Amino acid sequence: MRVMPEEILNISNLYVSVEGTEIIKGLSLTINKGEVHALMGRNGAGKSTLANALMGHPAYSIDSGEITYNGQQLEELEVFERARAGMFLSFQYPSVLPGVKVGTFLKKSIEAVSGNPIKQRDFRNQLKAAMQLLDMDRTFLSRYVNDGFSGGEKKRLEILQLVLLQPTLAMLDETDSGLDIDALKIVSKGINQVAPQAGCLVITHYQRLLEHVKADYVHVMVDGNIVKSGGPDLAHKLEEQGYDWLEAEA
Amino acid sequence: MSDEARDIVGDYRYGFHDEDKSIIRFDNGLSEQIVRDISAIKNEPEWMTDIRVKAYHHFVEREMPKWGNPEILNDIDFEAITYFLRSTDATEDDWKDVPEDIQNTFDKVGLREAENTWLGGITAQYDSEAVYHSIREDLESQGVIFLDMDSGLREHPELVKKYFGKVVPHSDNKFAALNTAVWSGGSFLYIPKGVHVEMPVQAYFRINAENMGQFERTLILADEGSSVHYIEGCTAPSYASTALHSAVVELIAMDGAKIRYSTIQNWSNNVLNLVTKRAHAMKNSTVEWIDSNIGSGLTMKYPAILLKGEGSHAEVVSVAYAGENQHQDTGAKVHHLAANTTSNIVSKSISKDGGRSTYRGLLQVTPKAHNCRSKIVCDALMLDQDSRSDTYPTMEIGNSSADLEHEASVSKVSGDQLFYLMSRGFNEQEAMGLIVNGFFDPFTRELPSDYAVEMNKLLNIKMEGSIG
Numbered sequence: 001m002r003v004m005p006e007e008i009l010n011i012s013n014l015y016v017s018v019e020g021t022e023i024i025k026g027l028s029l030t031i032n033k034g035e036v037h038a039l040m041g042r043n044g045a046g047k048s049t050l051a052n053a054l055m056g057h058p059a060y061s062i063d064s065g066e067i068t069y070n071g072q073q074l075e076e077l078e079v080f081e082r083a084r085a086g087m088f089l090s091f092q093y094p095s096v097l098p099g100v101k102v103g104t105f106l107k108k109s110i111e112a113v114s115g116n117p118i119k120q121r122d123f124r125n126q127l128k129a130a131m132q133l134l135d136m137d138r139t140f141l142s143r144y145v146n147d148g149f150s151g152g153e154k155k156r157l158e159i160l161q162l163v164l165l166q167p168t169l170a171m172l173d174e175t176d177s178g179l180d181i182d183a184l185k186i187v188s189k190g191i192n193q194v195a196p197q198a199g200c201l202v203i204t205h206y207q208r209l210l211e212h213v214k215a216d217y218v219h220v221m222v223d224g225n226i227v228k229s230g231g232p233d234l235a236h237k238l239e240e241q242g243y244d245w246l247e248a249e250a
Numbered sequence: 251m252s253d254e255a256r257d258i259v260g261d262y263r264y265g266f267h268d269e270d271k272s273i274i275r276f277d278n279g280l281s282e283q284i285v286r287d288i289s290a291i292k293n294e295p296e297w298m299t300d301i302r303v304k305a306y307h308h309f310v311e312r313e314m315p316k317w318g319n320p321e322i323l324n325d326i327d328f329e330a331i332t333y334f335l336r337s338t339d340a341t342e343d344d345w346k347d348v349p350e351d352i353q354n355t356f357d358k359v360g361l362r363e364a365e366n367t368w369l370g371g372i373t374a375q376y377d378s379e380a381v382y383h384s385i386r387e388d389l390e391s392q393g394v395i396f397l398d399m400d401s402g403l404r405e406h407p408e409l410v411k412k413y414f415g416k417v418v419p420h421s422d423n424k425f426a427a428l429n430t431a432v433w434s435g436g437s438f439l440y441i442p443k444g445v446h447v448e449m450p451v452q453a454y455f456r457i458n459a460e461n462m463g464q465f466e467r468t469l470i471l472a473d474e475g476s477s478v479h480y481i482e483g484c485t486a487p488s489y490a491s492t493a494l495h496s497a498v499v500e501l502i503a504m505d506g507a508k509i510r511y512s513t514i515q516n517w518s519n520n521v522l523n524l525v526t527k528r529a530h531a532m533k534n535s536t537v538e539w540i541d542s543n544i545g546s547g548l549t550m551k552y553p554a555i556l557l558k559g560e561g562s563h564a565e566v567v568s569v570a571y572a573g574e575n576q577h578q579d580t581g582a583k584v585h586h587l588a589a590n591t592t593s594n595i596v597s598k599s600i601s602k603d604g605g606r607s608t609y610r611g612l613l614q615v616t617p618k619a620h621n622c623r624s625k626i627v628c629d630a631l632m633l634d635q636d637s638r639s640d641t642y643p644t645m646e647i648g649n650s651s652a653d654l655e656h657e658a659s660v661s662k663v664s665g666d667q668l669f670y671l672m673s674r675g676f677n678e679q680e681a682m683g684l685i686v687n688g689f690f691d692p693f694t695r696e697l698p699s700d701y702a703v704e705m706n707k708l709l710n711i712k713m714e715g716s717i718g
Contacts, residue, residue, distance in 0.1 A: 055673050079672035095670040099688025112675030161674065
């Protein structure tokens with residue numbers, strides 16, 4: 001017996017602009033629970049814009065179209081309410097928070113998202129398991145958030161948050177870029193741990209991430225819209241042939 | 251935000267007051283007679299009366315400072331202030347003997363809990379005088395003297411006479427003169443040679459009556475090779491009329507001694523806080539001012555350290571929070587008067603809701619002071635467009651061997667930081683609170699952990715309200 005897919009995100013005919021310039025032009029996409037969607041495309045195609053607009057960045061204006069998240073109109077929710085409702089964005093360029101210790105930040109964030117205080121012992125246990133999974137050193141915890149972090153460390157901290165916050169919709173904005181193969185494997189572990197219980201939107205330039213994270217769907221964005229969707233094969237084809245043939249089609 | 255913080259109405263939770271049940275309250279206003287009456291009621295030796303009267307005349311003649319906030323200063327009505335108020339007959343050493351409403355007040359400000367858990371001794375001052383005092387027996391048996399200043403003068407007149415006004419003379423400025431004329435209460439602390447006081451001692455200054463002037467006088471002497479951490483806290487009721495707090499604090503760190511002096515200033519906004527704090531640091535000694543200014547309508551305070559002995563070290567770590575109707579004019583002064591002396595100044599200020607913060611600093615290196623090192627870092631964070639932050643650093647460098655570093659920054663909370671935090675479930679106010687606590691972290695990590703928690707709570711309360 002087939003189980004009915006559980007819809008998490010539905011985007012219909014979405015238009016998004018930044019400072020008056022239209023970036024996303026009529027995009028539609030549905031993500032169900034347990035599905036990993038890879039979103040590929042050249043720089044400037046609108047991939048990051050989509051992720052930021054979904055998370056509610058104030059600089060991105062939704063001009064028309066409809067987004068429902070777990071059956072609710074997304075526009076009605078403030079950024080922090082989206083987070084509390086289970087949405088998560090792994091940032092391409094996460095902010096530095098001087099003076100805010102990673103440990104404190106993570107604990108407060110878990111509490112903010114869940115709306116409940118967490119016992120110190122439970123927090124420690126969750127943290128220990130997640131850091132082991134991602135091969136992270138405890139010294140991370142006493143450093144200030146992203147302050148003086150290398151690119152790879154920043155990405156790992158994003159994935160640590162992903163694993164700890166256990167979102168319903170995980171969006172990863174080029175989390176794989178700039179990582180060596182070992183770091184890539186670690187990041188993939190984090191994504192794979194969360195994926196079965198969530199819908200995942202993985203934005204990437206490279207096919208190599210998809211060797212470690214099994215994507216159910218691959219979408220290609222060109223000039224603000226998805227021009228091609230397919231299975232993992234599509235990613236291989238892009239790797240071999242580039243984007244030119246798609247742009248010609250579009 | 252904690253539930254505790256949420257329960258508080260407004261952003262100042264110490265604005266309550268007890269009924270004025272003073273047993274003696276002088277008429278408002280200042281005259282030579284008032285000064286003599288203060289001295290008489292305390293049965294002081296004549297030499298102290300003479301110092302007071304001389305200082306009074308200097309105060310009358312002395313001009314108001316022309317910097318800081320002259321508008322507010324020139325508006326002070328010295329005739330509308332009460333210069334002496336006695337609440338209880340004696341300074342008690344058992345809380346049971348302190349009137350109940352006063353006990354409750356010191357309970358509410360958290361002093362009694364701190365006393366029971368981690369302090370080596372406390373003095374609780376209520377308006378003009380100390381109402382309660384305690385010191386751990388083990389400190390007393392090592393010869394540590396910790397008293398309110400009035401008792402200090404009575405019990406150790408020779409020490410007080412020798413050092414009183416030697417670090418901050420009455421002629422230093424108008425408010426030092428005022429304090430010297432009408433001083434009452436404050437702490438007298440002496441640490442004998444080689445004694446290390448492991449648990450901090452604390453004084454708490456509470457203004458209760460309306461139109462009150464509080465003029466405590468503190469003298470700390472750390473003898474050779476000794477060390478101590480002294481903490482002061484203060485709060486006051488919120489009244490519509492002005493209260494004046496004008497303290498003088500004198501520290502002397504003898505050879506090899508270490509004094510850390512921490513302040514958590516949280517006056518209500520109707521208090522003008524005009525304080526002179528200065529230290530002498532002798533050979534190989536260390537003096538640290540850990541100074542926070544969260545409350546008051548106007549604060550003018552620049553903790554100073556004179557590095558008089560070779561190899562001595564100065565540390566000034568300060569934070570200021572200027573919210574609506576607040577001006578924090580603060581800073582640090584370090585004078586390198588001897589060779590191989592070092593100093594480190596960190597100043598952090600936040601302005602919000604039209605608040606104004608000013609850093610005013612002086613670094614001096616005299617020609618004799620060879621091979622000195624100093625580092626100054628001033629960071630200002632502005633939370634909105636209406637607020638203001640100014641920096642006035644002055645350097646007088648008379649010796650070219652000095653190794654100096656000076657960094658200053660003014661920053662705003664970025665939209666990206668807020669978005670990042672909000673995407674992690676924090677509402678705007680919580681996000682601001684985290685950024686602000688982080689900004690002040692170099693300060694709060696110098697505080698004992700209980701007070702660091704308290705400080706962060708205070709700041710979170712300040713973040714409530716107008717954001718959004």
